[in-house]
Amino acid sequence: MNRHNYIETPLNQPFIENRADPFICFHNGRYYFTASVPEYDRIIIRTAETLSQLRETEEMVVWKKHDQGIMSHHIWAPELHLIKGKWYLYFAAGDADDVWAIRPYVLECLGNDPVTDPWVERGKVIGADPFSFQDFSLDMTVFEHKDDLYCVWAEKVSVGKKISNLYIARMKSPWELDSQQVLLSSPDYSWERVDFWVNEGAAVLFHGDKIYMTYSASATGACYCMGLLSADVSSDLLDPQSWKKEREPVMETMEEAGLYGPGHNSFTQTEDGREIMVYHARQYDEIVGDPLYDPNRHAYLAEVRWDGELPVFVPLVVE
Amino acid sequence: MNRHNYIETPLNQPFIENRADPFICFHNGRYYFTASVPEYDRIIIRTAETLSQLRETEEMVVWKKHDQGIMSHHIWAPELHLIKGKWYLYFAAGDADDVWAIRPYVLECLGNDPVTDPWVERGKVIGADPFSFQDFSLDMTVFEHKDDLYCVWAEKVSVGKKISNLYIARMKSPWELDSQQVLLSSPDYSWERVDFWVNEGAAVLFHGDKIYMTYSASATGACYCMGLLSADVSSDLLDPQSWKKEREPVMETMEEAGLYGPGHNSFTQTEDGREIMVYHARQYDEIVGDPLYDPNRHAYLAEVRWDGELPVFVPLVVE
Numbered sequence: 001m002n003r004h005n006y007i008e009t010p011l012n013q014p015f016i017e018n019r020a021d022p023f024i025c026f027h028n029g030r031y032y033f034t035a036s037v038p039e040y041d042r043i044i045i046r047t048a049e050t051l052s053q054l055r056e057t058e059e060m061v062v063w064k065k066h067d068q069g070i071m072s073h074h075i076w077a078p079e080l081h082l083i084k085g086k087w088y089l090y091f092a093a094g095d096a097d098d099v100w101a102i103r104p105y106v107l108e109c110l111g112n113d114p115v116t117d118p119w120v121e122r123g124k125v126i127g128a129d130p131f132s133f134q135d136f137s138l139d140m141t142v143f144e145h146k147d148d149l150y151c152v153w154a155e156k157v158s159v160g161k162k163i164s165n166l167y168i169a170r171m172k173s174p175w176e177l178d179s180q181q182v183l184l185s186s187p188d189y190s191w192e193r194v195d196f197w198v199n200e201g202a203a204v205l206f207h208g209d210k211i212y213m214t215y216s217a218s219a220t221g222a223c224y225c226m227g228l229l230s231a232d233v234s235s236d237l238l239d240p241q242s243w244k245k246e247r248e249p250v251m252e253t254m255e256e257a258g259l260y261g262p263g264h265n266s267f268t269q270t271e272d273g274r275e276i277m278v279y280h281a282r283q284y285d286e287i288v289g290d291p292l293y294d295p296n297r298h299a300y301l302a303e304v305r306w307d308g309e310l311p312v313f314v315p316l317v318v319e
Numbered sequence: 320m321n322r323h324n325y326i327e328t329p330l331n332q333p334f335i336e337n338r339a340d341p342f343i344c345f346h347n348g349r350y351y352f353t354a355s356v357p358e359y360d361r362i363i364i365r366t367a368e369t370l371s372q373l374r375e376t377e378e379m380v381v382w383k384k385h386d387q388g389i390m391s392h393h394i395w396a397p398e399l400h401l402i403k404g405k406w407y408l409y410f411a412a413g414d415a416d417d418v419w420a421i422r423p424y425v426l427e428c429l430g431n432d433p434v435t436d437p438w439v440e441r442g443k444v445i446g447a448d449p450f451s452f453q454d455f456s457l458d459m460t461v462f463e464h465k466d467d468l469y470c471v472w473a474e475k476v477s478v479g480k481k482i483s484n485l486y487i488a489r490m491k492s493p494w495e496l497d498s499q500q501v502l503l504s505s506p507d508y509s510w511e512r513v514d515f516w517v518n519e520g521a522a523v524l525f526h527g528d529k530i531y532m533t534y535s536a537s538a539t540g541a542c543y544c545m546g547l548l549s550a551d552v553s554s555d556l557l558d559p560q561s562w563k564k565e566r567e568p569v570m571e572t573m574e575e576a577g578l579y580g581p582g583h584n585s586f587t588q589t590e591d592g593r594e595i596m597v598y599h600a601r602q603y604d605e606i607v608g609d610p611l612y613d614p615n616r617h618a619y620l621a622e623v624r625w626d627g628e629l630p631v632f633v634p635l636v637v638e
Contacts, residue, residue, distance in 0.1 A: 130480040131516070157476035161449040180512065186502045188559050191497070197450070240507050245560060 012258035012283050014298030015133075016046075020280045021077035021139075021201065022299035024054070031266045031268070032114060034078045035280075036091070038295030039246055040253040041065050043078045043089060043107075046247065050271055051301070052318050060115050063107055065093065070124065071105055072096040073313060077139050077201070077264065080114060081174075083149060086112040088174045092138030103133050104140040106175040118247055123176040125151070129180040130167065136162065139264075142171065143204045145211070148172070148235060152184065152213065154200035163187060164198040166215055168278075182238050185229060191249050195219035199227070199233060199265035205275065205304070205311070209233055212311060213243075214250065216263035218290055222285035224261035225252035228311070251302075251313050253285065258314050259300070259315060260285040267304070275304035277313050329536070330634040331577035333603050333617030335365075335374055337444075339599045340396035340458075343373070343587040343620035350587070351407070351433060353397045354599075357614030360384050362397045362408060362426075364434050369590055370588035370620070371637050379434050382426060385504055389443065391415040392406060392425055396520070396583065400493075401493050402468060406433040407493045408439075413455030420598070422452050423459040423472055425494040441494040444470070448499040451488065455481065458583075461490065462523045464530070468557065469531065469535065469556060471503065471619035473519035475509065482506060483517040485534055489557060501557050504548060506536060510568050514538030518546070524594065524623070532631060533569065533596075539611055540623065541604035543580035544571035549632070568619075569631050578619070578634060579604040586623070594623035594633050 011309060016022065019035035024033075031082050033046040033054045043063040048054045059174035066072040074094035079190035087109035095101045104125045111117025127133050137155035144150075149171040156162035166185040181200045185207040187197040202218035228246040235242035253260045280297040302313040335341065338354035345351075352365040352373045362382040367373045385391040393413040400407050406428035410533050413421045423444045428437025456474035460624040463469075468490040475481035491497035507518040520535035525616040534550040547565040554561035556626060572579045584598035606613045621632040 092360060131477050131482060134478050156481075158450050160452050163450060163476075183505045186505075188501060239566075241564060241566065247558075247560065 016299040020297035023266040128177040192217035194223035225249040335618040339616035342585040390626040412439040447496040511536035513542035
């Protein structure tokens, strides 16, 4: 297998099957992959020396859901982050007795190897105001910038049918906020309001003098798509006016490629440093039943190209 | 009484005492004044040929709260608008059995004289999505622009302690929305988050090529203050990106003038066409009990001056 042998067709051949909300990080020459599994019952990690090898390497279970109480249902969208030398897993989870009581939780690895070393639970992320993590909240991602740690998450507001917004805050530790929440984005446009009014699944990419933040919008069917925020790296990231929102989605269903409902992405890079976007999509748009329980969201890769200051995501296939 | 005899001291001499959320409109050479009364039990209108005369003219009760059910408690912040030749009153009200179930309601005048002609209830404002007017919602104002009627209101979101945001929508009639809600502003900054996270009391002023929207922020004590949004008149007012929010408040407590917690304003004009801002404030900052039930929010006037494209509100006293 040639590690640079990327081809661009057939585009809807999955990178990794049946793995949604895919997340890949690259550290010290190793790739780590995690994602939601269709059973929503555990956190898995795959590791390999090349992106391609992630496809066939063994998948390890590093944490399983509890039998009851918090973290016992709907184990969603894990992300693996190395923060000041320690590994953390961020994920969302419900309670078997209240399966939609979704909140963000944190695990910390006691050793240097996130696949084989033990993990301890640091519990639910702790807010710094009366509003954060009070309702359905998930998809926490974190990033460091100028010595500060920030997190971004999605949380629903309103009563009855609800609206999922994106919030940012500064953190004082990997599981505790230091600042009050700041509203970054609400579903403003028609493409963010299909079936459900949703902004979720934020992912951060530093490029040039800017910080880019993709997010996913609308319900989890073929209408699912990706929007984009960006800010100057020199700006105050906790000031919503530092962020510019694109008026149109930056990725959406590509029928000609057979890719439906692309979204919930993360960013990584090839071994030679090219920017890669990792996302999930389906190969069909007709879903029987609740899209959330359709197992066929597969992980895909796209190359990040640039059109001036805007990223363009070009689906690619790793042979 | 000289109708142009405005002096600028003492600044905290009220224009009209014990009237909060003051609203003045000027139509066909007459002024009409309405406001919240401390008892929150009725809607009053004063009318006069000059601004000054509003101070001493008789106040008429045009509508009283119901004994029970909707519109039976907390009658707040009436606004009088002439829309395509008919008079409407917008106000917020709760239910005696659920006093915080505040929603926006509309009255329509059956004649041409809003003071003496009968009013009929058009009921609660009807939304066009599953989110509008589902929770504590109030302070609806309306304006016409390019043949469309728009409304702006405040509504709380979240669970437990809540956040009051500002929304805009296009209307298909004076009591029914035509578009889905669009989030215009959330309390982003520290001055919008004192005691309560609040944006409310929007008021619209067209000036030059811009539409300006003031609003009030924080809890209703001395921390109450005014923020500002603005948009180009040629922009899509339903696109939140058309609106620019000022980073700092445009009016706040002026201790040296003895004016505390200024806010909940409206706009009118002098008889000779100068722009006037009408607001309420207290003469002290130490309030015993809930500020909401302190009756001493008085109506004041300020002149609107301009510093480039930004309005500056200069308190004035009408002799």
